[in-house]
Amino acid sequence: MRSIAAVVPVLGIVLIFFCLSMLVPMGFSWVMADGALGDHALAMLITFLSGLALRLASRRRQRELQPRDGFVLVAMVWTVLPAFGTLPLLLHIDGLSFTDAYFEAVSGLTTTGATVLTGLERLPVSINVWRCFMVLMGGMGIIVLAVAILPLLGVGGAQLFKAETAGPMKDEKLTPRMAETARGLWAVYFSFATACFFAYRWAGMGWADAFMHMCTTMGLGGFAAYDASFAAFNSPAIEAVAVVFMLLAGVNFALYFVAFKRRSLRGLWRDIEVRAYVLVMVSAVLLIATFLTAHQVYPSFGESFRHAAFNVVSVATTTGFATVDYALWPAFAPVLMLLLCGFATCAGSTGGGIKLIRSLLLIKQAQRELVRIVHPRAVVPVTLGGQVVPQQVLISVIAYMLAYGAVTLGASLLLLFSGLDLITATTAVIACINNTGPGLGGVGPSGNYQGLNDFQTWVCIATMLLGRLELLSLLVLFTPQFWRN
Numbered sequence: 001m002r003s004i005a006a007v008v009p010v011l012g013i014v015l016i017f018f019c020l021s022m023l024v025p026m027g028f029s030w031v032m033a034d035g036a037l038g039d040h041a042l043a044m045l046i047t048f049l050s051g052l053a054l055r056l057a058s059r060r061r062q063r064e065l066q067p068r069d070g071f072v073l074v075a076m077v078w079t080v081l082p083a084f085g086t087l088p089l090l091l092h093i094d095g096l097s098f099t100d101a102y103f104e105a106v107s108g109l110t111t112t113g114a115t116v117l118t119g120l121e122r123l124p125v126s127i128n129v130w131r132c133f134m135v136l137m138g139g140m141g142i143i144v145l146a147v148a149i150l151p152l153l154g155v156g157g158a159q160l161f162k163a164e165t166a167g168p169m170k171d172e173k174l175t176p177r178m179a180e181t182a183r184g185l186w187a188v189y190f191s192f193a194t195a196c197f198f199a200y201r202w203a204g205m206g207w208a209d210a211f212m213h214m215c216t217t218m219g220l221g222g223f224a225a226y227d228a229s230f231a232a233f234n235s236p237a238i239e240a241v242a243v244v245f246m247l248l249a250g251v252n253f254a255l256y257f258v259a260f261k262r263r264s265l266r267g268l269w270r271d272i273e274v275r276a277y278v279l280v281m282v283s284a285v286l287l288i289a290t291f292l293t294a295h296q297v298y299p300s301f302g303e304s305f306r307h308a309a310f311n312v313v314s315v316a317t318t319t320g321f322a323t324v325d326y327a328l329w330p331a332f333a334p335v336l337m338l339l340l341c342g343f344a345t346c347a348g349s350t351g352g353g354i355k356l357i358r359s360l361l362l363i364k365q366a367q368r369e370l371v372r373i374v375h376p377r378a379v380v381p382v383t384l385g386g387q388v389v390p391q392q393v394l395i396s397v398i399a400y401m402l403a404y405g406a407v408t409l410g411a412s413l414l415l416l417f418s419g420l421d422l423i424t425a426t427t428a429v430i431a432c433i434n435n436t437g438p439g440l441g442g443v444g445p446s447g448n449y450q451g452l453n454d455f456q457t458w459v460c461i462a463t464m465l466l467g468r469l470e471l472l473s474l475l476v477l478f479t480p481q482f483w484r485n
Helices: 002-021 023-032 037-057 067-085 087-092 098-109 125-140 142-153 158-164 178-203 207-218 236-249 253-262 266-270 272-294 301-316 332-340 356-374 391-417 422-433 454-468 472-478
Strands: none
Touching (some): 002 023, 002 037, 002 067, 023 037, 023 125, 037 067, 037 125, 067 087, 067 098, 067 472, 087 125, 098 454, 125 178, 178 207, 178 253, 207 236, 236 301, 266 272, 272 301, 272 332, 332 422, 391 422, 391 454, 391 472, 422 454, 454 472
């Protein structure tokens, strides 16, 4: 319980900063006079007062955070912030339940992009801006943002960064101070975001649409301002911009940070994960485009390539945009796309899934075991990019995969038990745990999660949070050893 007491004042600070983010939709509401300004103002006031109350009530208990405190704070932030993220939705949308509003906020902050809302075009622009802006904040992790700011207030952040950063080899520091690292990553992130915003505007989007879709493209979150997603634009230029920035956002942002510092892009292509990422994406797009042409889904390879490039990249990077109902394609294509969303993005990107580097390590480990079957006494180290991978990293990857399989199977069984059909249940879990958004069946690209009952919705909420927090970072809180002194 000491860990909870220690992180409460920090949680209060995070809530205060979170309330400041509500100024963005407030600004849109004021400029566009969309009738939701009062709802945003009230939501901001409630969030600020709650954060201030937590800060003041526990200021005497503040101490230096210990490693286990970082995991507690990460879990609390990612479960508490969505509760306050629901406020603009609950205050403005009549009849919206807390469960559905919480699902929407969790989906935004975890960059999943699954939605329970319909009639998005009829919502005030500022409400859609808030949904999309939560994706932008969640993209690099609001904890990383806090790490850049909290040291100024006397709260160390290294433990938080380690708990939040994705990937199996996340202990490497890019700069001597963790706060500087976090600020550097955010600088890179927002540089790409700015470029994406102006690219969308140049391609033909309006200013508000460009801002909203920039947020969800860079966050790889998939929320859109229209029920039809990108099909509402029907623009090859806009789709091309989306494909480029989705691909860029699927790469480890630490590599961009290092490239900018060294003023050289050589390190990007030398990274084995990036090379595998490019190979997987190009191969998948060409394969599915050829497959669609062969099955005469579209009359020409050019049209097949256009739809394959956008939708394959969207699903594989765990974004979740759509230009067509790809669930209607021959089964091989959508099933392969859902498979890709489980592993195709790089560690350190804004994408979800198990990350490509874990897949590479598992392949290397399998190759080593095959060699050891033939040569039992041989010493065969696992290497990646010319470096020997520590055994502890391999053990961590295997443990992660076991947890991933167990959670995916368990959540799927729960949804099946609740009455969902096999396709909807299994693909909903896959889409949520990989933070992708649309699945197949009842939660496919032409539908959403509105048809789920409360129990099914909470199962999906849990899987989204587990996927975003890399499973072990959250599951460790349920072990007795964690809470022992």
